Amino acid sequence: MLEVVIPGLISSIQDLGRKNQMHIGVSHSGALDQLSFHLANRLVENPANTPALEIIMPPAIFTIHKDCWIALTGSFCSASLDNKVIWFGRRTQAKKGQTLKIGPIPRGLCCYLAISGGFTAPSLMNSSATDIKAGFGGHTKEGSTLKKGDHLAFGESYCKINQDVGIKLPFWDNTLRVITSAEYSQFTPKSQQSFFEQDWIVANSSNRMGFRLQGKPLNRIERTDILSQGVVRGVIQVPPNGQPIILAAEAQTTGGYPRIGTIIQADLWKLGQAGINQTLKFKPCSIDEAKEALMRQQAYLDRVEYILQSTR
Amino acid sequence: MVITNKELQVSIYPVSEGSVTLASTCSVSLPVQKKIWWLAAKLREQEKYIDIVPGMNNLTVIFDPIAHDIEKIMSELLILWKNTDYIDNAHSLQREITISVNYGGHFGPDIEEVASLCKMSVTQLIECHSQGTYTVFFIGFQPGFAYLGGLEACIATPRRAEPRLEVPAGSIGIGGSQTGIYPKVSPGGWQLIGRTDAILFDPYREQPSLLLPGDTLRFAVNQVSSC
Numbered sequence: 001m002l003e004v005v006i007p008g009l010i011s012s013i014q015d016l017g018r019k020n021q022m023h024i025g026v027s028h029s030g031a032l033d034q035l036s037f038h039l040a041n042r043l044v045e046n047p048a049n050t051p052a053l054e055i056i057m058p059p060a061i062f063t064i065h066k067d068c069w070i071a072l073t074g075s076f077c078s079a080s081l082d083n084k085v086i087w088f089g090r091r092t093q094a095k096k097g098q099t100l101k102i103g104p105i106p107r108g109l110c111c112y113l114a115i116s117g118g119f120t121a122p123s124l125m126n127s128s129a130t131d132i133k134a135g136f137g138g139h140t141k142e143g144s145t146l147k148k149g150d151h152l153a154f155g156e157s158y159c160k161i162n163q164d165v166g167i168k169l170p171f172w173d174n175t176l177r178v179i180t181s182a183e184y185s186q187f188t189p190k191s192q193q194s195f196f197e198q199d200w201i202v203a204n205s206s207n208r209m210g211f212r213l214q215g216k217p218l219n220r221i222e223r224t225d226i227l228s229q230g231v232v233r234g235v236i237q238v239p240p241n242g243q244p245i246i247l248a249a250e251a252q253t254t255g256g257y258p259r260i261g262t263i264i265q266a267d268l269w270k271l272g273q274a275g276i277n278q279t280l281k282f283k284p285c286s287i288d289e290a291k292e293a294l295m296r297q298q299a300y301l302d303r304v305e306y307i308l309q310s311t312r
Numbered sequence: 313m314v315i316t317n318k319e320l321q322v323s324i325y326p327v328s329e330g331s332v333t334l335a336s337t338c339s340v341s342l343p344v345q346k347k348i349w350w351l352a353a354k355l356r357e358q359e360k361y362i363d364i365v366p367g368m369n370n371l372t373v374i375f376d377p378i379a380h381d382i383e384k385i386m387s388e389l390l391i392l393w394k395n396t397d398y399i400d401n402a403h404s405l406q407r408e409i410t411i412s413v414n415y416g417g418h419f420g421p422d423i424e425e426v427a428s429l430c431k432m433s434v435t436q437l438i439e440c441h442s443q444g445t446y447t448v449f450f451i452g453f454q455p456g457f458a459y460l461g462g463l464e465a466c467i468a469t470p471r472r473a474e475p476r477l478e479v480p481a482g483s484i485g486i487g488g489s490q491t492g493i494y495p496k497v498s499p500g501g502w503q504l505i506g507r508t509d510a511i512l513f514d515p516y517r518e519q520p521s522l523l524l525p526g527d528t529l530r531f532a533v534n535q536v537s538s539c
Contacts, residue, residue: 021353022363022374024521025455026511124515134455135496136515182333184315184326228342228452228459230365230372232331253369254452264326265377289314290329291377298378 001065001153002115007146008060008103010208012077012130013121013138016049021125022230022253029131029249030111032056032208033272035170035297036073040114042304043071043091043167045159049126050118054154055277056110058103066096068114068154069161073169075108075273090166109179109252110113117155133209133250146147167304172273174189177285178236178261178292183226187260191218193261198280200244204276205209208250210237217242220258231255234271246271267292315386321335322393324386330362330377334389335370337519342461344369345449347396351525354392366450366525368459408528411493413484414441417537418505424502424539426469426486438536440467441505446491446529451521456513456524463491473502482508486533506531 004011014037017030029052031037041050056072058077064070071091072079079086079102086092088111094100102111121128121139130138131144137143139152146152184192200213218238231237235247237257246263247255248271263271264285274280315324321337328449330404334351336344348371355373363374375385415438427437454460468489476499478538479485483494485502494500495512512522523529 003439019362020364021520022365023525025451025453025457026520029321031452053314064444082529125520179326179328181327182323227335227368229335229342229367229370230327230331230363230374230452231334232328232372234328234375252453253365254450265330287329287382294329294378 001151002119002147003063003065004146004150004152005057005061005063005099007150008055009038009146010132010148011053011055011060011143012132013051013119013128013152014054015129017129017249018125018127018131018245025251025253026134027127027131027250028233029129029134029137030127031112031272033074033112033248033269035269037112038301039089039169039304040071040073040112042119042308043073043089043165044069044114044279045157045161045308046107046114046116047158050114051121052151053115053146054110054112054114055102057109058105060102060132062100064098064100067096068102068153069157070093070094071114072102072111074111075105075275077103077105077111079103087168087191089145091164094222098306099150105275107275107278108273110273115154116161118155120153120155131250150309153241154261159312163311165308170300172270174270174274174279175265175281175283176270177264177290178282179264179285179287180261181259181288183258184260186220186222186258188219188221191220194218196284199279199281202274202276202278202280208248208275210248210251211246211271212245213246213280215243217245220259226256226258228254228256231259232262234265234268236260236262238306248272264290264293266290266297313386314385315390317390320393322390324389326382326386327372329360331372331374331381332382332391333370334370338369342447344448345461346357346526347393350399351389351392352394352525368373368449372502398487404435406528407524407526409523410530410532411510411534412532412534413506413508415442415506415536417539419537420484421503421539422472422503423505426467426505428479429469430467432466437467437505440464441491442533443471444531446531448523448527450525450527450531451523454498454513455515455522456521458492458527458529460529462474463489465489467534469503471501472503475499479504480507482510482512484508
């Protein structure tokens with residue numbers, strides 16, 4: 001079992017989220033940075049969708065009460081086991097009684113802590129993901145974030161792990177590729193240009209529902225209403241005040257604000273690591289380029305699998 | 313990559329590399345929404361969609377962009393939409409749900425204000441609201457929150473000037489030309505006229521949402537309180 005000594009600002013059990021529930025208003029929820037979540041699990045030989053801990057804005061401190069292997073991924077920060085340095089992107093053996101210290105994060109937003117065997121979080125509506133906004137799921141089933149004193153059970157290793165191994169983690173940068181929306185032409189040419197040229201800043205009103213950006217407001221030529229329609233993670237809405245909101249894991253399932261574009265799936269993990277006051281830039285991208293980027297990301301994951309296989 | 317078909321009065325466009333929206337170019341109406349529900353049901357028979365999300369006059373589908381070609385999906389949607397001309401116009405999910413309401417008093421703190429704005433008595437307001445037949449166009453905003461069509465124009469009332477910080481779960485409100493039920497405690501700007509004990513959303517239930525797109529909803533008067 002893992003005991004929470006210091007939880008971190010917003011820490012919660014996450015997985016890849018709840019699918020096929022959006023028609024009843026339930027967001028996918030799940031990890032903000034699905035790439036790092038996936039890598040952490042694979043490093044400790046957990047199946048891809050195993051519940052792991054998402055720690056938004058450490059510092060966080062845990063006491064480990066059972067021998068296990070752990071892996072940390074996401075925004076880099078200092079981490080230690082009994083004050084001995086441990087590395088990101090590497091699996092490390094942990095012994096009963098050891099103290100795990102993580103963070104704070106100098107640049108970024110969150111880390112993922114995966115533990116061999118996975119956190120034994122109950123499944124609700126086919127997922128263990130914590131939906132903080134909706135108030136269900138996670139380790140308490142009520143959408144709670146971690147607090148001091150919480151005990152998180154974890155399972156037995158899925159297979160025998162013989163040696164530690166490290167991988168090269170993906171490189172983060174602040175440029176997010178965007179597929180322009182069907183409503184893009186409704187924005188003034190000046191706003192279209194400004195959207196791609198300016199440095200946007202992540203506001204501190206951002207949360208797991210959406211990343212709110214501050215910058216020069218975007219204007220539309222015509223202010224017609226948009227009827228409520230289904231939206232996905234990465235959609236960039238522009239409300240009347242002209243300040244974009246990028247939808248994240250717990251965004252509402254339908255939205256009525258006009259959209260300027262959507263961040264490509266291969267870059268969503270980068271959005272998930274955008275901390276408060278982070279500068280972000282956008283770059284136009286076609287659907288074909290977006291698919292290519294996703295396939296390249298899959299190729300990277302295949303290489304990781306290959307490395308892990310060779311250590312068994 | 314937008315498909316606009318004037319004859320079929322539809323527009324189909326990508327939202328991302330892995331999602332597409334089909335939107336009717338007609339005004340919002342029950343006949344068009346029925347086509348949206350039919351299309352959603354038809355698409356569920358295939359197993360390639362991660363999510364199928366009805367909206368107001370539109371439908372959004374989400375899929376794996378590597379496994380499926382977006383242009384193929386858009387063409388398929390157009391073909392299916394063409395078929396909606398031939399569906400039985402009375403086709404819908406045929407479920408009828410009755411929700412029992414406690415009108416007025418502390419359950420509906422705005423009821424007298426709404427009655428006054430609509431130039432009728434509280435009794436007439438309750439009669440009008442509870443005798444209506446409502447249709448769940450789609451669910452959005454919150455788990456289990458139904459966007460309802462069918463509110464009589466005579467009881468349409470503007471939202472409150474200042475939203476409440478906390479609206480109790482089960483509260484029934486009127487906001488503009490819409491009526492609806494708040495499934496969960498939340499901030500809200502609608503005029504509250506009553507409350508129901510019915511649980512609109514329960515993640516532990518086999519079907520967590522009490523209401524589904526296509527349902528017919530009626531309100532039944534359980535009790536009327538005064539302030």
